[in-house]
Amino acid sequence: MGGDAELARPGACAAYGGGVMHWSNGTEVDIALVKRSLPDGWSGLIDRLFADLVELGWRDGTILQVKEKFGGLRFYVAEADVLVQMRIEEAEEESLEACLVCGSPVGSEGMLCEEHS
Numbered sequence: 171m172g173g174d175a176e177l178a179r180p181g182a183c184a185a186y187g188g189g190v191m192h193w194s195n196g197t198e199v200d201i202a203l204v205k206r207s208l209p210d211g212w213s214g215l216i217d218r219l220f221a222d223l224v225e226l227g228w229r230d231g232t233i234l235q236v237k238e239k240f241g242g243l244r245f246y247v248a249e250a251d252v253l254v255q256m257r258i259e260e261a262e263e264e265s266l267e268a269c270l271v272c273g274s275p276v277g278s279e280g281m282l283c284e285e286h287s
Contacts (some may be wrong), residue, residue: 191220191231194248204236209270212243219245219261228254241281242266 191199205216232248243265245258269276269283279287 191223191228191233194232194234199233208236208238208243211269211271211273212238212265214273215243215261215264215268219257222257223254226253226257238265238270241270 191201193199201216201220205213208216228247228250230247230249234246234248235244236246237244243262245262247254247258250258267276268274269286270281271286272283274283274285276282277284277287
């Protein structure tokens, strides 16, 4: 993933009930750009994660970094309570079982489903 500035644009979180998430430099997170910087197969996973973080009432909203590493999602935040951190860890684990191309369960090749391996 590139730097925070290239993924930031005002008005990014309207689709998530008005919950505002921002980078450590204060600019709002553009979720569409975050999704474009990650494997296509994780699009739904990212949508669910952002929506759940808002629903859980994540107050801080500061995202430090979002990236793919070793075939898994890495989602780093400044502050999070136990429930928010558990939801982030759940999404990171879920990413390991989702095809990088389509999001289907991975096959014997690890990061891809049978169709895309």
